[in-house]
Amino acid sequence: GQQVMQIPQYQHVQEGEDFTTYCNSSTTLSNIQWYKQRPGGHPVFLIQLVKSGEVKKQKRLTFQFGEAKKNSSLHITATQTTDVGTYFCAGKGSNYKLTFGKGTLLTVNP
Amino acid sequence: SAVISQKPSRDICQRGTSLTIQCQVDSQVTMMFWYRQQPGQSLTLIxxxxxxxxxxxxxxxxxxxxxxxRPNLTFSTLTVSNMSPEDSSIYLCSVVVGGSTGELFFGEGSRLTVL
Structure with a gap:
């Protein structure tokens, strides 16, 4: 079945440093979604990427979808303490089911 | 978007018992899902x-x-039957709202601890 790998599992940064999490699918995806889960909270949708090579920005967050539509990344510029949480990618395959990656837990030292 | 209410928010249960989790959405939705999230883990679709x-x-x-x-378009229940400690998890109700791009909206989750 479809597998979505996400690395790193954990990332600790100093406030102001950049952060990147990577997502790789075993199969070609129809789209990929990103979610953020604050500690003790529930996942909240951030963005969806659909097109090959697509790049989208939300303030300090940059999302990319690979040309082959099998990988994606989330980059945060100049992290802040409010960025703390677990970031999940979720890939939608040909069967339209959403498969979540294991997530990257980001901690930020003020 | 959608506002999703889940009850209970947390519970401690004895081994062998069953618990029903309720999910109420503030609008009619076509797609409704139940996920499990074990401690520190990802989300798995049930x-x-x-x-x-x-x-x-x-x-x-x-x-x-x-x-x-799921008796109607705004409500669903999930029962975890004959629970064991391995069922200790967060159970999340999620929906796709009509007209959206397919993103999931999640409830606050129900944290179950089985002793």
Whole structure:
């Protein structure tokens, strides 16, 4: 079945440093979604990427979808303490089911 | 968007008992799902709750263990039956809102601890 790998599992940064999490699918995806889960909270949708090579920005967050539509990344510029949480990618395959990656837990030292 | 209320928010249960989790959405939704998130882990889809018919279960999940009801387009329940400590998890209700791009909206989750 479809597998979505996400690395790193954990990332600790100093406030102001950049952060990147990577997502790789075993199969070609129809789209990929990103979610953020604050500690003790529930996942909240951030963005969806659909097109090959697509790049989208939300303030300090940059999302990319690979040309082959099998990988994606989330980059945060100049992290802040409010960025703390677990970031999940979720890939939608040909069967339209959403498969979540294991997530990257980001901690930020003020 | 959608506002999703889940009850209970947390519970401590004894081994062998069953617990029913309720999910109420503030608008009619077509797609409703139940996910499990074990401590520090990712989200695993248990089943798709189908209105007026039997739920569609993912591999590794069966109706006898996780019976699901969905009597209408705004409400669903998930029962965790004959619980064991391995069932200790957060159970999340999620929906796709009509007209959206397919993103999931999640409830606050129900944190179950089985002793």
């Amino acid at each position: 089943a798709t709750a189908n209105q007026g018919s039997e739920a569609t279960y993912e591999s590794g999940f069966v109706i006898d263990k996780f019976p699901i009801s």
